[in-house]
Amino acid sequence: MSLFTSIQSWLPHHLISRLTGRLARSEWRPLKRLLIRKVMAWYDISLSDFESGDPDSYASFNAFFTRALKAGARPLDAHPNHIVSPVDGTISQLGTISGERVFQAKNKDYSASTLLGDAQLATIFANGLFITAYLAPHNYHRIHMPLRGILRSMQHIPGRLFSVNAASVTHIDQLFARNERVVCTFDTRFGPMAMIMVGALNVGSIETCHAGVIAPRSKAQTHNWSYAADEIKPFDKGQEFARFNLGSTVILMFADGGAQWLEPLSAGQTLLMGQQLGTGMQSGFRALGLEAGGPSA
Numbered sequence: 538m539s540l541f542t543s544i545q546s547w548l549p550h551h552l553i554s555r556l557t558g559r560l561a562r563s564e565w566r567p568l569k570r571l572l573i574r575k576v577m578a579w580y581d582i583s584l585s586d587f588e589s590g591d592p593d594s595y596a597s598f599n600a601f602f603t604r605a606l607k608a609g610a611r612p613l614d615a616h617p618n619h620i621v622s623p624v625d626g627t628i629s630q631l632g633t634i635s636g637e638r639v640f641q642a643k644n645k646d647y648s649a650s651t652l653l654g655d656a657q658l659a660t661i662f663a664n665g666l667f668i669t670a671y672l673a674p675h676n677y678h679r680i681h682m683p684l685r686g687i688l689r690s691m692q693h694i695p696g697r698l699f700s701v702n703a704a705s706v707t708h709i710d711q712l713f714a715r716n717e718r719v720v721c722t723f724d725t726r727f728g729p730m731a732m733i734m735v736g737a738l739n740v741g742s743i744e745t746c747h748a749g750v751i752a753p754r755s756k757a758q759t760h761n762w763s764y765a766a767d768e769i770k771p772f773d774k775g776q777e778f779a780r781f782n783l784g785s786t787v788i789l790m791f792a793d794g795g796a797q798w799l800e801p802l803s804a805g806q807t808l809l810m811g812q813q814l815g816t817g818m819q820s821g822f823r824a825l826g827l828e829a830g831g832p833s834a
Contacts, residue, residue: 561599572598580675586610613775613811625677631668647711664793686723727817728795737785
């Protein structure tokens with residue numbers, strides 16, 4: 538175990554992250570230029586896939602970190618039964634939710650009810666599928682829809698901000714269920730889906746396209762949003778849903794029998810947004826306007 542991993546419990550996570558967030562949003566040219574250039578060099582970042590290839594064109598380091606892709610840079614698998622990756626990143630783990638236990642790393646797991654902040658919601662995903670994707674600093678940091686869906690609820694759950702790198706995931710118990718996170722549930726053609734966006738050390742905030750900045754919040758208490766059937770129109774597959782202002786982890790969950798992951802997928806595999814992750818296995822929501830057909834189904 539590294540020294541950094543072992544001392545994380547003692548660090549003032551939120552203070553460090555707030556200070557990092559202020560630096561990341563600074564538009565003072567010498568500072569933002571230094572930060573962008575150093576990170577590009579350290580992580581060997583290429584801007585060839587992005588709308589702007591000029592590092593100096595970004596107003597702040599955060600604007601650089603959440604940079605938009607160039608049109609066509611991530612071809613979307615448009616098959617109506619295919620579930621696609623919501624992010625660029627690396628698979629941390631994937632598989633079956635064992636009852637309500639979700640695998641984190643060797644000899645480590647956590648409960649779905651703690652992660653989701655709702656024991657009743659966790660029963661919906663019991664024995665279903667999950668996949669955890671880690672976004673490294675060099676990755677594209679916008680989060681897209683893995684398939685067409687209607688947002689039903691959103692919950693901000695305050696918590697710690699442990700690092701989510703491989704060493705921390707291996708050594709820190711129940712990491713994802715302890716960190717600050719935003720839990721979103723959707724109705725889809727293949728049954729219910731949960732998309733959990735997990736905060737981490739130095740993550741300034743989690744922001745959604747429909748509701749703006751969700752985390753952090755001024756009060757350290759759980760906050761819930763519920764949406765009526767006609768309140769928010771469906772999000773299309775591949776549509777941008779949220780972004781990390783600095784990076785972290787996304788977890789997808791499907792109910793038992795709702796989906797099947799592709800056989801070649803495994804921990805450590807690199808993902809690109811829009812590539813196929815799996816196939817939907819049932820369709821019970823056609824009455825909600827989520828019919829098959831068309832590239833966004």
